[in-house]
Amino acid sequence: MSEADFATYKIIIIGDESVGKTSLVMRIVDNQFSYSMPITVGVDNYSRILQINSTTKLNLNIWDTAGQERFSVIAPSYFRGSKAAVIVYDITREESFKNVEYWAKHITEYASSDIKVMLIGNKLDLEDKRKVLKKIALDYARSYNMIFFETSCLNATNVETAFVSLAKELHHIDRKPEHIENCPEAIKEKFKSIILDHKTDNTVKKKRKFC
Template sequence: MGNRNEEDYNFVFKVVLIGESGVGKTNLLSRFTRNEFSHDSRTTIGVEFSTRTVMLGTAAVKAQIWDTAGLERYRAITSAYYRGAVGALLVFDLTKHQTYAVVERWLKELYDHAEATIVVMLVGNKSDLSQAREVPTDEARMFAENNGLLFLETSALDSTNVELAFETVLKEIFAKVSKQRQNSTRTNALTLGSEPGPGEKRACCISL
């Protein structure tokens, strides 16, 4: 899976990052889209998103990754944040059990606002701090399996599994889209992404 011209794509998939403040959502985003990591933990208020175009087989998919950017601490995330999302990474800090304890609440909020078909991955971040681990891998994996979620542990600091996490979610979305496209001649751009025609460029049709 490699990069190509950002404007040359077949699909746009909106993926949201959710979870408690401080678990590393913004660094996962910057690591995936820009291969950057910031040690500055200052919180930015307001929704942010970045994009990266990746190849899934012969199809170019523009991943539009949205970050709550601090709003989660004020419970100020609106339904507009979730609208049109076809994927979600539910992130917790594996060194802070409290961030894992509220995963179920985040999952409920996600399903209250997003499409039922959304692809969700539970992500235990900060695996580089394994000596400070408070959440056993098997416990989190079992929760994911019981709730029909994908699961990975990542480190935005040293890049472990960051590519794999986003790639796995995007592949799962693409598989669902491909299956639905086979069953239907029409594609709902809000729930499946958009496919531009010749000479046409379409971005995600969501506005806050």
């Protein structure tokens, strides 16, 4: 891909219901926020063009998905062709972070082996109600080679930064002369259960690498 190319990347947004997936998409696409976002039924599709340098524009084709129950049925078809997956959890809900393991397993099962994954802890504006320590989430993300950000859709904290970072990473991967298309050894590895005990240093002992 040349410097002047206009590339399009399909990105799928996954995570539990009510973690702010649609709010995240609305903030990055339209720079808007609403307290009364409708519940996503199935999958909604959006686009955002990012200028990552003076000569390169990237189109993010963003697929906003429903929560667990509905998503499981449609997962195989919507992971197809995805260059990146964004797993979103709510920093005020421990269960939504524990379920990151559930969503990561979907990626292992249905996505391409070279998919790039970003983990986002949303609702940073509710810091006083935090239940998931940043260090625990960051350690988990690093263990599986995920990009990690904490965001707030309410005040737009880190939303643009996170998606620009993801877009640049996808562009960088595309420009590698010998990009590895398959990582069978990575696919074989399984996700460990998430530990929320902040006293435990080794949160994840076995790594599953996303290429």
